[in-house]
Amino acid sequence: MFPADEFTAKMGLAAAAEQCLIYVDCFYHLYYQAQVEINDSTRNTTNYRASPYCKLRFKDQDAKGHVMGKFRLTQHLLGTVSVLGLTLGSGAMAQQLPEELPLEIQGEEFLGTVELGQGKREVQVGTAVPITVINQEEIDDRQAGTIAELIDSVPGVSLVNGSRPEGSGINIRGFGANGTYGTDQKVAIVIDGATTGSEEIYRIGTQLFTDPALYKSVSVIRGTVGSYEWGSGIVGGVVKLDTKDASDFTGGKVGLRLHQLLGYTSNGEGYHSSSIIAWQPMENLEVLLNYTKRDTDSYKDGDGNLVRNTSTEPYSGLAKIRYTFGDANEHGLTFAYQQTYSDEFDSPYDQFNQVNFGNVNRSTESKVATLKYEYNPVGNDLVDLTVQYSYSDIYIESEPTNPGGFADYLLDGDHDYSIDKLTVKNAMYFQTGAISHDLRFGVELISKDRLESQVSPTSGSVSVPGGKDERVALFLIDEIGLGNNWTITPALRWEDQKITGSDTYAGDRYDNSALMGGISARYEFDTGLALFASAAYTENLPILDDLSVASRMTQPEKSQTFELGASYVAGDVFADGDSLQVKANLFATDLWDITSYSGINTVDSQGAELELTYAMDNGLYVDLNAAYGDYEANGSSPWSNAPANSARLTVGKRINEAWDLSWEQVVAENGNNNYGGYGISNLRATYRPQNGMLAGAELRLGIENAFDRAYQPNLATQLAAGRNIKLSVSKTF
Secondary structure, three states: OOOHHHHHHHHOHHHHHHOOEEEOOOOOOOOOEEEEOOOOOOOOOOEEEOOOOOOEEOOOHHHHOOOOOEEEEEOOOOOOOOEEEEEOOOHHHHHHOOOOOOHHHHOOOOOOEEEOOOOOOOOOOOOOOOEEEEOHHHHHHHOOOOHHHHHOOOOOEEEEOOOOOOOOEEEEOOEEOOOOEOOOOOEEEEEOOEEEOOOOOEOOOOOOOOOHHHEEEEEEEEOOOOOOOOOOOOOOEEEEEEEOOOHHHHOOOOEEEEEEEEEEEOOOOEEEEEEEEEEEEEOOEEEEEEEEEEEEOOOEOOOOOEOOOOOEOOEEEEEEEEEEEOOOOOEEEEEEEEEEEEEEEEEEOOOOOOOOOOEEEEEEEEEEEEEEEEEOOOOOOOOOEEEEEEEEEEEEEEEEOOOOOOOHHHHOOOEEEEEEEEEEEEEEEEEEOOEEEEEEEEEEEEEEEEOOEEEOOOOOOEEEOOEEEEEEEEEEEEEEEEOOOEEEEEEEEEEEEEEEEOHHHOOOEEEEEEEEEEEEEEEEOOOOEEEEEEEEEEEEOOOHHHOOOHHHHHOOEEEEEEEEEEEEEEEOOOOOOOEEEEEEEEEEEEEEOOOOOOOOOEEEEEEEEEEEEEEOOOOEEEEEEEEEEEEEEOOOEEOOOOOOOEEEEEEEEEEOOOEEEEEEEEEEOOOOOOOOOEEEEEEEEEEOOOOOOOOOOEEEEEEEOOOOOOOOOOOOOOOOOOOEEEEEEEEEO
């Protein structure tokens, strides 16, 4: 048998890739994974071009559409490995092998299938960027009712409530949503490349007003260093969501598939349904329609008390069309449109349930539309072009249920925020001598419009100033490979801004610009150990919400972040066929010239984050993540938005292809709001029948807060739900 590592050593990595059949579901340290170019901050390895002798088979069908494009090969072991086969000289493939193959390998047979363990979540060990990716399997497994509930499992991420899309938000490393405003502009939400989310709205949270059933993956970038492609002023991080495609269900084959999911939650007597039509009339044309509906009453806490005003009844829809054309399908057009809507009747104006301003009837509607053109010609490493127009809008209509109160002008105020964005970007791979460059650069034109609202009839003060925020942005990220060990990644972003007021502030105009940037360095040893460090600087340019304070309109908030960390991957650590991935990083962030928070001039934070997964080939797996932080405002005062230190441990067992059983323990220390520390247990079971009339179905049972603990997370404004039994069944027909 010809070992894979010796094979690549003799032929060279590129030649090995081009003259073998690679089954891609995972990769191992003696073998190699072909990974489609994703054009985001996780890319860190050398590109090679596909050839007729290299065929890729992906679980992720989104990758399949780009099979003729770039892919890269890495020598890193990933713990979420399931099956990899490397085939040479057998069957039809052997007949296609070129005559110029070296004689010593022309007669080689199947190299074998490596069965490795698989954890719940892959640790992103191949990059200096602190990023966590939640894939479709984990989205399904968690049965989360909101995006906030789903990403709460990421280290460094904390929730402000989260059981419903209204009045909930996320906090990353102490920045993002809080109990007063739905966002502080320091966490970016990106859906299919579209920027969404409103500016600061008093006592209303709309940061993540969408449904998890629309998405196949969610990526969370923590900190600033990986954010320059997505925006400016990002201190907490980026939440990047990618919607489902029809080919995820058709498998890339011509035909029509129907997917139905039905779910139930015991706490709040809730139900939800998600119906998908996936149609692929031709191999290069796919159409997807998704309708998702949720209906849940107010839940009870661990003491059995009803937590009022926590009911929700949103519905969401997604339509998506993708068409590829050209001799090698090098051109692609994708249109996607999604909408989420909910009504609230006689509900508190304050969605965080802290201050009684009175009750309202309120409807909330979120829309996101994208139109994307892609051009990735075969044989040209210098062109991987994307041109995308996106539009997002959040509209909130509100009226008081009992007019005549002191705050009627707040209760009767409508909100409308829209963002138009045109992005043109290109990715290229080239070499300058012994140095390789994986370069991404682009230009963005951004226009944010905001409706003036909530004008006091007595003082004339405006709570929600209206106007337009227009920006031009340039960004560049270059992943520079030096030999087989070093990766140096400088990144730059420049933005020019023009803000013009409307209505009360008509005629006001402010111009600002900023140059931001960072650099990361990563060194990978041959042993699987890697060390990395980064430094990043960003500026949060003034926002429309501050038009009422002229001095703030020329004062951007400034931030710098330094990070230091290490990762390690290995196989056969404690037993044959096991795999281990671990990544740890330290960070220090300074924020100054602050305008987002009253009475706060500086925020200093230091912390540590840990992600680990260990899996055995008998199906046993262990996942661990933890976050620790120390946060100060104005040099000595506790930072009110600081998350509590926390950790999450999952122990599970996969039994053949049918069962996945796991126990998850979540613990958190007492935070600065003194709600107390807590520990809760979550149990999950997934059953996939392998034969009979239910073959192909997926049945899931989850028991969250299994011991019915009464607790309140540090940043939440209400007690969390008590024991909640979740059931769901899904099947593709």
